[in-house]
Amino acid sequence: MNNRSDRWLAYFMILPVVAAVLAFVIGPTWDVGKLSLTQVVMGMERGFGTLDNFRALAADPLFALVVKNTAIWIIGGTILCVLVGLAVGAYLAIDSWQTTILRALILLPWVIPDVVTAMAWKWMLHGQVGIIGSTIQAAGLTDEQVSFLGDPSLVMWTLVVVLIWRKMPLVALILCAAIRSVPSEQIEAARMDGANAFERFRFVVIPNIAFSLTAVTVISMIWITAEFALPWIMTGGGPANASQIMSTYIYQQSFEFFNWGVASAMSVVNLVMLMLIIALYLYVNRRSWASGADK
Amino acid sequence: MGSVNLRGIRKAYGAVEVLHGIDLDVEEGEFAVLVGPSGCGKSTLLRSIAGLETISGGEISLAGKVINHLPPKRRDIAMVFQNYALYPHMTVAKNMGFSLRLSKESKSEIDRKVTDAAEILGLTELLDRYPKQLSGGQRQRVAMGRAIVRDPELFLFDEPLSNLDAKLRVQMRSEIKELHQRLKTTTIYVTHDQIEAMTMADKIVVMRGGHVEQIGSPLDLYDRPVNMFVAGFIGSPAMNFVPASVRDASVMTTSGAEIGTQEGVESVGEAIAGIRPEDLRLSDTGQEATVSLIEPTGSETQVTLRTMDGNLILTTRDRLDLDVGQAVHVMAAPGKTHLFDAKSETALKLRESA
Ligand SMILES: Nc1ncnc2c1ncn2[C@@H]1O[C@H](COP(=O)(O)OP(=O)(O)OP(=O)(O)O)[C@@H](O)[C@H]1O
Numbered sequence: 194m195n196n197r198s199d200r201w202l203a204y205f206m207i208l209p210v211v212a213a214v215l216a217f218v219i220g221p222t223w224d225v226g227k228l229s230l231t232q233v234v235m236g237m238e239r240g241f242g243t244l245d246n247f248r249a250l251a252a253d254p255l256f257a258l259v260v261k262n263t264a265i266w267i268i269g270g271t272i273l274c275v276l277v278g279l280a281v282g283a284y285l286a287i288d289s290w291q292t293t294i295l296r297a298l299i300l301l302p303w304v305i306p307d308v309v310t311a312m313a314w315k316w317m318l319h320g321q322v323g324i325i326g327s328t329i330q331a332a333g334l335t336d337e338q339v340s341f342l343g344d345p346s347l348v349m350w351t352l353v354v355v356l357i358w359r360k361m362p363l364v365a366l367i368l369c370a371a372i373r374s375v376p377s378e379q380i381e382a383a384r385m386d387g388a389n390a391f392e393r394f395r396f397v398v399i400p401n402i403a404f405s406l407t408a409v410t411v412i413s414m415i416w417i418t419a420e421f422a423l424p425w426i427m428t429g430g431g432p433a434n435a436s437q438i439m440s441t442y443i444y445q446q447s448f449e450f451f452n453w454g455v456a457s458a459m460s461v462v463n464l465v466m467l468m469l470i471i472a473l474y475l476y477v478n479r480r481s482w483a484s485g486a487d488k
Numbered sequence: 489m490g491s492v493n494l495r496g497i498r499k500a501y502g503a504v505e506v507l508h509g510i511d512l513d514v515e516e517g518e519f520a521v522l523v524g525p526s527g528c529g530k531s532t533l534l535r536s537i538a539g540l541e542t543i544s545g546g547e548i549s550l551a552g553k554v555i556n557h558l559p560p561k562r563r564d565i566a567m568v569f570q571n572y573a574l575y576p577h578m579t580v581a582k583n584m585g586f587s588l589r590l591s592k593e594s595k596s597e598i599d600r601k602v603t604d605a606a607e608i609l610g611l612t613e614l615l616d617r618y619p620k621q622l623s624g625g626q627r628q629r630v631a632m633g634r635a636i637v638r639d640p641e642l643f644l645f646d647e648p649l650s651n652l653d654a655k656l657r658v659q660m661r662s663e664i665k666e667l668h669q670r671l672k673t674t675t676i677y678v679t680h681d682q683i684e685a686m687t688m689a690d691k692i693v694v695m696r697g698g699h700v701e702q703i704g705s706p707l708d709l710y711d712r713p714v715n716m717f718v719a720g721f722i723g724s725p726a727m728n729f730v731p732a733s734v735r736d737a738s739v740m741t742t743s744g745a746e747i748g749t750q751e752g753v754e755s756v757g758e759a760i761a762g763i764r765p766e767d768l769r770l771s772d773t774g775q776e777a778t779v780s781l782i783e784p785t786g787s788e789t790q791v792t793l794r795t796m797d798g799n800l801i802l803t804t805r806d807r808l809d810l811d812v813g814q815a816v817h818v819m820a821a822p823g824k825t826h827l828f829d830a831k832s833e834t835a836l837k838l839r840e841s842a
Pocket residue numbers: 501506524525526527528529530531532533680
């Protein structure tokens with residue numbers, strides 16, 4: 194009937210959301226983009242339209258290390274988070290009273306605040322008084338107490354383990370729900386077709402949950418990229434920048450060294466990188482999104 | 489292909505037993521149909537044979553080999569599910585070839601078998617499509633294709649046609665029957681549609697509440713039901729039942745009218761007479777009745793009659809000149825009355841001569 198005014202009403206109703214997105218997402222992003230192209234000296238803007246900030250970034254000897262650490266953090270973190278989440282989710286999808294209890298308990302790491310998690314792990318992993326290191330030592334596995342957060346070769350992966358402990362539960366629950374919603378007839382048909390447990394998982398379950406798997410991967414990647422409190426509180430980027438990642442480095446550059454220009458240039462690099470990874474992932478998985486429907 | 493022998497199959501879910509000792513033999517190449525009301529355990533029995541459920545007692549053998557403890561993949565049985573259970577992410581060809589791929593057959597061998605099966609089922613044009621892009625009937629055929637490429641000892645069908653519309657159901661019914669005549673694979677087919685059972689089966693197994701009530705050929709069951717349940721279940725419209733007594737081969741209703749004659753039956757004071765609608769005739773004598781509904785279907789006419797002993801349904805191929813409200817007399821054709829014990833509901837024995 195009155196299509197035209199209906200449409201305007203619809204636009205009007207989503208206006209607040211659109212305005213909020215523009216104000217809080219696009220706006221700051223735009224500002225950061227602008228800032229990255231502006232030369233800033235001692236907190237004063239000195240001319241727009243220069244690539245100096247990016248040049249400075251490229252020349253920064255630390256930048257390569259930060260990129261490497263960030264790659265471990267984001268890519269390693271995401272892959273492990275999804276893989277562990279998938280394994281745990283598949284286990285939780287089994288019907289038994291144990292899994293019913295676990296399904297409730299597993300959200301615990303998820304509801305504890307970031308700061309508490311970070312502090313708790315920091316003390317448990319402490320080089321002298323940490324319970325984890327001393328337990329391993331007491332068990333005779335190491336001669337001296339390992340300082341997980343103090344050893345440059347261990348610190349990045351230690352952070353990733355804590356990250357997974359914190360982020361994996363929700364991934365596991367989402368995938369568990371997806372696995373449980375796979376039609377049981379398909380699983381039974383596969384059993385009749387002669388598929389063993391692994392083949393059923395690989396050829397029936399995985400394709401059926403491909404959509405959730407893709408979504409959860411992208412979401413974890415975004416969470417992990419945005420995660421700041423955990424690494425900052427646990428290591429502050431140390432020892433000697435061995436665990437410096439994009440987010441902590443950007444924070445340090447902006448709010449400790451007041452290098453706004455370089456920090457914003459790094460933010461832009463970070464954003465572009467993230468968008469590229471997500472675009473690539475969606476491209477690779479485009480078939481599972483459509484589920485073979487179009488053709 | 490092989491025969492199936494079930495001995496005392498029991499299945500309990502927790503404390504609740506849903507199959508109470510099923511004995512059944514299906515000969516090699518036979519098409520057996522399990523029928524029964526909803527919840528009587530047909531699917532459970534079928535799934536037990538398939539190995540999708542573990543039984544709590546009894547013995548299942550296929551082609552002379554006990555298969556109780558084998559997992560489904562080692563039983564050499566293919567199953568077609570009610571809602572097809574096709575893999576949505578695989579094309580028709582992949583769906584059909586999946587089992588062969590799992591058993592590591594060569595690509596050319598898989599292609600050959602899939603192409604053959606597709607040809608038999610008229611799916612050649614559709615091999616590259618995804619299940620989503622198929623109609624219900626086509627999906628059903630793909631599900632059957634998935635079963636036949638394996639060339640198993642036994643086919644199991646669980647209400648494969650119940651999701652199709654009436655016309656397609658009739659068509660697929662004959663297709664399945666033709667397929668069976670061509671492949672001669674032993675088949676057990678579950679349905680709760682007794683017409684499907686009558687038309688397709690070599691052997692019908694009527695189940696109720698986890699028991700087998702009667703096993704026999706379709707006409708066997710139709711002509712000689714062992715109890716009122718089977719008598720009422722097989723045939724449409726259902727058999728008429730009236731309380732009756734028998735004296736000197738004459739069947740009387742409680743109002744004293746003669747409703748049929750049946751040689752070879754002992755006289756009994758209290759019984760149930762069962763008369764199929766097509767065996768009921770309008771006559772000059774017999775049970776008094778009033779016509780309460782006339783339903784012509786074209787080929788035949790169904791008449792509902794009100795009597796003092798309840799409603800009776802009569803069907804006839806003759807064109808009747810009847811009006812609603814008209815008073816008539818009805819009687820069963822001679823020798824066409826089934827008699828059941830009033831208490832146990834089992835059929836009364838006929839003397840040998842009859
Ligand atoms: N997993 C289960 N747990 C407990 N009881 C079950 C389970 N599956 C089936 N039953 C019970 O077993 C009985 C037989 O079920 P089944 O599915 O075999 O019936 P059916 O004859 O196939 O019926 P329908 O014609 O409706 O498909 C039913 O009473 C049902 O409630």
